[in-house]
Amino acid sequence: MADIGIDKKIVRNTLMLYIRMFLMMLISLYTGRLVLDVLGIEDYGIYNVVGGFVAMFSIISGAMVGASQRFISYELGKSGEGNVHKVFCTTVSIHIILAIIILIIGETLGIWLVNNYLKFSPERYVAANWVFQFALFTFIFNIISIPYNATIIAYEKMSAFAYISILEAVLKLVIVYLLLISSFDKLILYGFLMFCIAVAIRFVYTFYCSIHFKECRYQLILDKKLVKTMLSYTGWNFLGAWGGTFRGQGVNMVLNNFFGATANAAQGVSNHVLGAITGLVSNFNMAMNPQIIKRYAAGEKESMFKLLFSGSRLSFVLLLVISTPIVVEAPFVLGIWLKDVPEYSVQFLRITIYVALFDSLSRNLVTAMQASGIVRNTNIAAFLVSSFAIPMAYLFFLWGFSPYYAAVAQLIVSLGLLWVRGIILRNTIDFPFCKFFTSVVLRMLLTTIVVFIPSYGLVLLADNISDSFLIHILNIIISLTLSLLISYYLGFTNEERHAVTSKIRAIINNKLCRK
Numbered sequence: 001m002a003d004i005g006i007d008k009k010i011v012r013n014t015l016m017l018y019i020r021m022f023l024m025m026l027i028s029l030y031t032g033r034l035v036l037d038v039l040g041i042e043d044y045g046i047y048n049v050v051g052g053f054v055a056m057f058s059i060i061s062g063a064m065v066g067a068s069q070r071f072i073s074y075e076l077g078k079s080g081e082g083n084v085h086k087v088f089c090t091t092v093s094i095h096i097i098l099a100i101i102i103l104i105i106g107e108t109l110g111i112w113l114v115n116n117y118l119k120f121s122p123e124r125y126v127a128a129n130w131v132f133q134f135a136l137f138t139f140i141f142n143i144i145s146i147p148y149n150a151t152i153i154a155y156e157k158m159s160a161f162a163y164i165s166i167l168e169a170v171l172k173l174v175i176v177y178l179l180l181i182s183s184f185d186k187l188i189l190y191g192f193l194m195f196c197i198a199v200a201i202r203f204v205y206t207f208y209c210s211i212h213f214k215e216c217r218y219q220l221i222l223d224k225k226l227v228k229t230m231l232s233y234t235g236w237n238f239l240g241a242w243g244g245t246f247r248g249q250g251v252n253m254v255l256n257n258f259f260g261a262t263a264n265a266a267q268g269v270s271n272h273v274l275g276a277i278t279g280l281v282s283n284f285n286m287a288m289n290p291q292i293i294k295r296y297a298a299g300e301k302e303s304m305f306k307l308l309f310s311g312s313r314l315s316f317v318l319l320l321v322i323s324t325p326i327v328v329e330a331p332f333v334l335g336i337w338l339k340d341v342p343e344y345s346v347q348f349l350r351i352t353i354y355v356a357l358f359d360s361l362s363r364n365l366v367t368a369m370q371a372s373g374i375v376r377n378t379n380i381a382a383f384l385v386s387s388f389a390i391p392m393a394y395l396f397f398l399w400g401f402s403p404y405y406a407a408v409a410q411l412i413v414s415l416g417l418l419w420v421r422g423i424i425l426r427n428t429i430d431f432p433f434c435k436f437f438t439s440v441v442l443r444m445l446l447t448t449i450v451v452f453i454p455s456y457g458l459v460l461l462a463d464n465i466s467d468s469f470l471i472h473i474l475n476i477i478i479s480l481t482l483s484l485l486i487s488y489y490l491g492f493t494n495e496e497r498h499a500v501t502s503k504i505r506a507i508i509n510n511k512l513c514r515k
Contacts, residue, residue, distance in 0.1 A: 070370045070371065071295055089220070090223050091146075095143055103140055130191060142202070154373075158391055164201065175193045251409060257392070262342060265342045266403065267407075269342055273326065274356055288367075289367045292311075292364070292368060308436075309436065313496065317447070317491045318446065319356060319360050321487055324480065325455075325476040328452070329472055331346050349413055352410075355407065362421055368425060368429070368431065382420070389410050389413040393409040447490045
């Protein structure tokens with residue numbers, strides 16, 4: 001698929017990650033249902049808001065993920081493996097220091113906020129504090145693993161990343177079994193077992209990288225010039241990441257303050273489903289990101305832009321095809337998945353999927369920004385635009401709107417972020433944003449409208465005929481087929497359709513030749 005900017009390595013790595021994510025999605029959806037059933041709606045809501053509260057500290061690690069992968073990938077694209085070891089060791093040293101800082105912040109400011117701002121039943125505050133502690137230490141171990149994950153991605157060894165992630169998903173399945181047979185407080189036990197998994201996976205990543213990459217044999221190295229460059233880069237990424245986390249968790253806390261843990265449970269259900277389906281698309285982006293950075297480092301800017309255009313359309317279409325049946329049959333899907341569906345879960349799920357669709361177009365623009373190293377203006381703008389979600393949600397609730405308007409606020413912000421990032425990239429690296437807007441954004445918007453109109457029409461028609469299980473299954477199959485066909489003919493360019501068709505034919509011919 002090199003003629004549309006996507007080479008065979010990206011395709012191969014994407015397929016490997018899709019196999020991994022498909023298995024993880026099945027396990028995740030199954031375990032999510034059982035965890036909600038075992039914990040109950042209130043405890044599930046508590047874990048969602050407290051665990052998500054710890055995620056506010058992940059803004060630092062989120063910024064470092066981008067920095068680690070960017071600098072390692074850039075070094076590989078620029079001059080082979082020359083300084084990768086120095087970059088890796090410096091990155092690990094920085095992460096250890098950051099882990100200590102976050103631990104201090106979490107044990108002071110974090111505990112104070114949990115006990116003085118968040119609202120739970122009085123008898124559940126002890127459990128909430130235990131969950132906070134386990135979530136915080138889980139996060140600490142995840143921070144230290146970041147340079148190892150980034151190295152695997154930079155070297156594009158996605159099979160290892162896939163296998164380790166599958167191991168993590170299987171361990172989470174074991175957690176559910178332990179919850180079912182234990183008589184201990186389920187919420188506290190769940191937090192503790194999630195912490196144990198984080199420790200185990202962290203050591204697996206360390207072992208794999210130390211065996212397969214000589215650059216990952218850690219030594220205490222803190223190159224002053226590199227530290228200064230990485231911290232400057234990370235500092236601006238930190239601001240942009242803070243905006244994203246502030247947007248999500250800030251809205252979550254406002255939601256909790258107005259409607260309590262039950263509303264957080266509804267949002268948690270939608271986020272769980274969304275995490276499963278967007279994980280499939282994020283695999284494609286994960287396979288593509290190193291190529292974007294390496295092409296920019298090699299001075300191949302036009303090739304990078306071509307990859308961005310095609311990759312953005314493909315990632316959007318992948319998410320659209322997967323999510324269309326879920327959006328149109330959301331009540332049926334949630335009813336099959338969960339025993340007790342929290343109120344407003346259907347509305348949260350539908351709107352959150354729309355947010356994810358437009359965020360998928362922004363994701364590649366963020367990677368282009370990271371590749372260029374010009375991150376200040378983009379992250380300042382991202383922080384300012386993202387921050388609007390919180391007062392917007394607060395006003396919605398103050399005016400008496402339903403809880404799911406928290407997702408509406410995030411949808412408005414998502415559209416604003418897409419526009420702002422494109423404009424800034426146009427002004428910094430000559431990114432052809434007008435062409436991107438017409439050939440990608442508008443094309444995908446039109447495709448979405450054309451996909452959803454007949455799909456919703458089928459649901460309305462089916463509701464008038466019957467509410468049987470088979471009718472809902474038939475609707476899912478038809479809406480999936482329609483989204484595939486419409487996306488193929490309307491969402492892709494002629495060149496992309498030809499490339500996709502050629503790739504499918506090549507796979508079929510290879511299978512037939514083997515037989």
